[in-house]
Amino acid sequence: MSNTEHTNQESSSIAPEIASRRAFLRTSALSALAAGALTACKGNTASAANASTAQNANSTKGDASGGSMGAHPAPVSAAAAAEEMDRMHEAGIKAFPAKTEGKGNELLAPRRDGDVQVYELTCSKVQWEVSPGKKVEAWAYNGVVPGPQIRVREGDRVRVIVKNELPESTAVHFHGLELPNDQDGVPFITQPPIKPGQSYTYEFTIPDGNYGSHMYHSHHNAAKQVGLGLLGAFIVEPRRPKPIERVDVDYTMILNDGTHGYTLNGKGFPATEPIVAKLGQKVRIRFMNEGMMIHPMHLHGMHMTVIAKDGWDQPAPWKCDTLNVAPGERWDVIVNCNNPGTWAFHCHILPHAESDHGMFGMVTALIVQK
Amino acid sequence: MSNTEHTNQESSSIAPEIASRRAFLRTSALSALAAGALTACKGNTASAANASTAQNANSTKGDASGGSMGAHPAPVSAAAAAEEMDRMHEAGIKAFPAKTEGKGNELLAPRRDGDVQVYELTCSKVQWEVSPGKKVEAWAYNGVVPGPQIRVREGDRVRVIVKNELPESTAVHFHGLELPNDQDGVPFITQPPIKPGQSYTYEFTIPDGNYGSHMYHSHHNAAKQVGLGLLGAFIVEPRRPKPIERVDVDYTMILNDGTHGYTLNGKGFPATEPIVAKLGQKVRIRFMNEGMMIHPMHLHGMHMTVIAKDGWDQPAPWKCDTLNVAPGERWDVIVNCNNPGTWAFHCHILPHAESDHGMFGMVTALIVQK
C-alpha cells in the first residue's frame, strides 16, 4: 500500500481499501507527471513565460556562445558537457516515480488477541533497492525499509513481538511513547539485548494524550543498525482529532542519510514516491528524521502549517515553506493544496538533492491535480 | 547602495536617496569604529574594567610566564607566537570594514512596462573579491554576489528576464513565492532549462498575503550554481505593515558557505558590512541561508525579537540572542538598539568565524551610535 492514507474518516478501521487506493495513486501520479506537469515544458502558450533563444547567441559573453569552433574547441566541449548535463537531469525527472523492488512504511495490519493488537516484526538482512539498480545491504523489519507502519489509537493495548534473525543483538525503542520503563527498549538498562535467534515481546497500553507521530527503531548498536534500516513509523491517532487534523491525505515521510544515501521512506529520487492530492484537498505530512543530519525540507508552491512537534500540539500553528528537521524529531504539517501542478519537494541542503548528474536523494513532489 | 534600507516610510517608492544614504553609512561605520568602539581598547577610565599586568608574571603558572630564557627556550617561542596571534587578530579588526571590489544585494531599480515592473538578470561568470585580495570564480546575477535585491509589494505585477551567459543551463526559482506552477523554475518539471546563450522570461503577480523575506536562486545543478553565487533576495513588502515592522533600518543578511568560504552577503570578514543604527532606533534583520550548513547567528549586547519565518508571521514574537538559520530558511528579527557600541555579530559555529589568524568569514558588527 501507499504511504498515503485517508484519515479523515471517523471509522475505527485504520486500513481501508488499501489495494484500490494504491492502484489509484500509482496511476494518478504517473499520469499527472506524464500528462500534466511535464507538458509545461513543451511551452504553455497561455503562460507569460516563454523560452526564446537569444537574438544572437554569438553576441553574448557566455563561454558556450560559440564563435569560430576550430580555433576555440573548448566551448564546443563545454556546450556538449552542458547538453549532457541537461540530458541526465531530464532522464532523472522523466524516470520519476521510478519503479524499484520493495516498499517500506506500508501499514501493518495487526493480528487480534482479545483486546490486544499484535504486531510481529522480524529483523533480518536483506538486499534493498534504494534507487533503480542500486542495491544495498539493509537490516530491515519484515524485509522493508522503513519497517512497516504501526498505526494505533490512544488507549489501545499493543503487543509487539520482535524476532531477531540478524547476526548481532538488537532491541526496539518506541521513540516518543511514554511507556513503563521495562518496555523502553534499551539493552542493559531496561531489558537484556535480543540475541541472534531470539524473540522478545513488548506489550503496553498507549497512554492517554500520547498520540501523534512517533517512531520505533533499534536502540542497540543503533548508529549502525538504524543507519542500515531498522526503523519505522509508530503513529498514534487521537481519540478525538482536532478540526485541523481532518485531512484528505495523511503522508508519512521518513528521512535517512546513512549508508543507503539520502532517502525518503527508504528510496532515493527518482524512486521516491510522489504525494498526490486533488485541488482543494488538505494533506498532512509527518516528517520523521532517522538520520544523522538535519534536513530542512522545502516545499515549492505552497506553504506548510506546522501543527505538532514530536506528536505534541504546538501552542499555535505557524507557517513556513522550509522546515528544519533534526535527527530524532518529528514535525507534523498541513498543506492546503490550493495551487495545482507538480511541485518539487526536497531537502534544501542542495548536495542532498542534486548533483551535476541531476536530482537524486531527498527529492520528491507534491502533485496537486485539478 | 547599501543592504540597509529605510522602510518605515509610507511612500510607495522603494529606492529612496540611495547614493546619499550609502555614503552616510560608509562614513559613519568607519568613523564609529575609528572614533568610538576601538577607543575602548585604549582604556576607558570611566569603566570598572581594567587591564593590569599581573603583579609578578614570573610567579604565575602559565607557560608564557617566563623564567630563565636560556634554559627554557620554548616559552619565548610561545610568547612570540601569542604576540603574533594577537597582532593578526588586531589587524583583522582594524581592517574592518575592509574595501573590496564589488557589492551584492543592492536594490535593483525596475524598468516599468505599463503596470509591470521589469527586472533583468544576466547570469555570467565573474571574478569576485570575497575578502581583501581573495578573488574567486563566481557565477553571478548581474555580476554581483548576492545578486541584486528585488523588492516589490504584495499584488505587484513582476517580470523577470533571465539571460544565461553561463557555460551551462540554468533556471530561476523564486523561493517562498507561491506562483503558478509554470513560473516555479524547475527544469523538466515546470519549464525547459535556460540553455547557454538563451533568455527566459518569468512573469507573475505577487499573491496577496505572500509578503516577506524570500529569495531567488538557480534550481538547475543548484548545489553547484547556488554555491557559486546564483542567489539573491526577493523581498515582498506588505500592503499594510504591522506596527512591529516600522523600523529605522531594514537589513538583509544572506548566509553562504560554499566554495567562496563562509560569507555574509557575499563577503567574508573583514570585508563584511557593518549594520549601523542610532541609539533608540529599531533594526530589522532578514536572515536568509543559501548555504549547505546551519548557521546559528549570535548578536552581542542586545537580543533579537523573532517576528517571521519564511515570510510568514510567527504566531507571537519571541526573543533570542542566537538564531539557528538552516539552509533555505528565512527568519526576520527586530533589534531595539538600546545599547550603544560596536557589537560583534557572528555565526556561533566558531570555526565559521575565527581561526588562530583572527576573525574571518561570518562575522560583522551592529554599530549603535550615540
Place this chain on the structure above:
Amino acid sequence: MSNTEHTNQESSSIAPEIASRRAFLRTSALSALAAGALTACKGNTASAANASTAQNANSTKGDASGGSMGAHPAPVSAAAAAEEMDRMHEAGIKAFPAKTEGKGNELLAPRRDGDVQVYELTCSKVQWEVSPGKKVEAWAYNGVVPGPQIRVREGDRVRVIVKNELPESTAVHFHGLELPNDQDGVPFITQPPIKPGQSYTYEFTIPDGNYGSHMYHSHHNAAKQVGLGLLGAFIVEPRRPKPIERVDVDYTMILNDGTHGYTLNGKGFPATEPIVAKLGQKVRIRFMNEGMMIHPMHLHGMHMTVIAKDGWDQPAPWKCDTLNVAPGERWDVIVNCNNPGTWAFHCHILPHAESDHGMFGMVTALIVQK
C-alpha cells in the same frame, strides 16, 4: 557539588547544603542503577515483556543461527563478535556513572566586596579526564571543564577577575548578558586581549529582565579556546520566578564536541552524571551548546516542556521529546517526573552516542526514583 540544584526555595541563598546533597545524589544514583533499573534485565516477571530463546535457533534465517560449523565457520565468528559487542555495551552501562578525576560546573561561591559579588577565574592548561582513563589537554577556568558555575540574580553587581596563565591571550565574553559595551569581552573591539600572565577585571550590574541561562566563554581564538574547555554556565535567577519555574531539581547540561570528544558537562559516557529525581518531582534542564554541531537531545519515557530560549521566556510553553540545540543556544525545559525508572537521555545524532563498542559520549540518564 553536583550540577543539580534545588531552586524552588524562596531563600536568597543560592548555594545550600551542597555537600550533603552531593553525597545523596551520588549514592542514590548508584543505588538506583544497581538496585532498580538494572534488575529489569534479570527478567521482570510482573511485566508482559519476556525474553525467550527461539524455539529452534537453527530454524531461523539469521546469519548467526548456526548450522554445520565445520563447513561454515563464519557464523561462529559472527556469534562471537555479537557476544563481544554485547559484553562491551553491558560493561559501559554497568560502569555508569563512572568515576573520573575532576568535576566541572560546580557552583562557585563568590567573595563579597561590599555589594559586589566577586568571582575569580584563572585560565590554565590542565589534564582533564573525560572518561575513565582518557586524559586530554584542556584549557580550563579554575582547572575544571566546564568552568565553575556562576549563579547570580537580576540586579546583582558582579565582578569577575580573570587571570590568564595560558600560553596565549584570552578574553571572556558573557554570552547572553546585555552589558555595557566595554564589558563584552571581544579583543580589539571592546577591550585589549588579556595577555599571558595578565589579569583583567570585568564589573557590571545584571540588567533587569536579563535573567535566564547564559554562558561565559573565551572570545579570543575561540574556536580553539572554547573547544579546549574555556567555557562555563552563567545563570541569572529572576527576582520573581514564575510558577512553572518552581522545580525540585535544576540541572545544567553543557554540550561540547571539540577535541575532548562528545561531552555533557565535560565528560563522556559512562563518566557523565545522571540526573536524579523522585517520582512526582519537577526537573528543570538548562541545555547549553558550546560546541560546533547541533545536538538534538532526546529524553526517553517523558516529554520536555520548553519554557525559555537563550534565557527569554517562550511566548507559550511547548512540548517535545527531542530538542535540537544549536551552537550558542540555550534552551530551558521542564520535565514532570511521572514515570519511574532509569531513562536514557542522549544526543539523537546516534554516532555521538553509540558505537559498536557501546554507548559513549553524549549519553546520560534521568533516574526517577519511586
